[in-house]
Amino acid sequence: MSTILARLSGAFADVIGAFSSVSVRRDLAPIDSPARVCHFAGTRSAFVTQKKLFGYLKERIGTRYPKMFAEPDFVESINIATREIYAASLADLTCFCVANALAGEANANDDRDRLAWRAYCEGLQANSSDAPEHLREKWLETFDRRLGRTVWQMTGDGPGHFIESARALIHWAPIAPELKRYDREIVENSIRYAWIEIRRDYLKRLDREAVEATWLSGDSKTEAAFPRPGQ
Numbered sequence: 001m002s003t004i005l006a007r008l009s010g011a012f013a014d015v016i017g018a019f020s021s022v023s024v025r026r027d028l029a030p031i032d033s034p035a036r037v038c039h040f041a042g043t044r045s046a047f048v049t050q051k052k053l054f055g056y057l058k059e060r061i062g063t064r065y066p067k068m069f070a071e072p073d074f075v076e077s078i079n080i081a082t083r084e085i086y087a088a089s090l091a092d093l094t095c096f097c098v099a100n101a102l103a104g105e106a107n108a109n110d111d112r113d114r115l116a117w118r119a120y121c122e123g124l125q126a127n128s129s130d131a132p133e134h135l136r137e138k139w140l141e142t143f144d145r146r147l148g149r150t151v152w153q154m155t156g157d158g159p160g161h162f163i164e165s166a167r168a169l170i171h172w173a174p175i176a177p178e179l180k181r182y183d184r185e186i187v188e189n190s191i192r193y194a195w196i197e198i199r200r201d202y203l204k205r206l207d208r209e210a211v212e213a214t215w216l217s218g219d220s221k222t223e224a225a226f227p228r229p230g231q
C-alpha cells in the first residue's frame with residue numbers, strides 16, 4: 001500500500017487496479033499453511049481496497065479524475081483513505097480466513113486469536129509500512145478489541161465477518177459528505193459484492209487439514225510482527 005501513490009500517473013491512475021487484478025488471478029496455488037493464509041488475507045485486502053476506492057473516486061469525479069492527482073491535498077486525502085480502508089478490510093478478511101482455516105476441534109480460540117493477530121500484523125507491515133506509528137497503534141488496538149468479540153465458530157462462505165470494510169469505504173473516501181448521502185447504499189454494496197468472489201476463491205483453494213497440521217506442529221510459535229496490547 002505504501003507504493004500506491006508513487007505509482008499513480010495522470011490518466012493512468014486506474015492502472016493500479018488492473019495490475020492487482022492480474023496478480024490475484026495468477027495466484028492459484030493451494031492455501032496449505034498458516035503463511036499462505038496470512039498472505040491471502042493481506043494481498044486480497046489490498047486488492048479490494050484499491051479496486052473499490054479508486055473505482056468510486058473515478059465514478060464520482062468523472063472526467064476530472066486524472067487532473068485531481070495534481071492537487072496535493074487530494075492526493076493526501078487518498079493516502080489517508082487508502083490506509084484506513086485497508087486496515088478495516090484486512091480486519092474483516094483476516095477473521096474470515098482464520099475462522100475457516102482453523103475450524104477443527106483441535107484448535108482453541110486462543111489458536112485462532114494468535115493466527116489472526118499474526119496475519120493482521122503481517123498485512124500492515126507489508127502494505128502500510130509507511131503509516132505513522134500512532135495510526136498503526138490505533139489499528140492494532142482496534143483489532144485486538146475485535147478479537148475479543150469475534151465468533152470463530154462462524155465459518156463457511158457467508159458475510160458475517162465483513163463488518164468494517166463497507167463502512168470504512170464510504171466514511172474515508174475523499175468525496176463531499178453531501179454526495180455520500182446518495183452514494184452510501186451503492187458504494188457499501190459494491191465492496192460487499194467484491195468480497196463474495198474473494199471468499200469463494202479462498203474456500204476453493206483452502207487445504208484446511210494442511211494448515212491445521214502445520215499450525216499444530218509448531219508454526220504457531222512464529223512471532224507476530226507487533227506485540228498485542230498489554231502483552
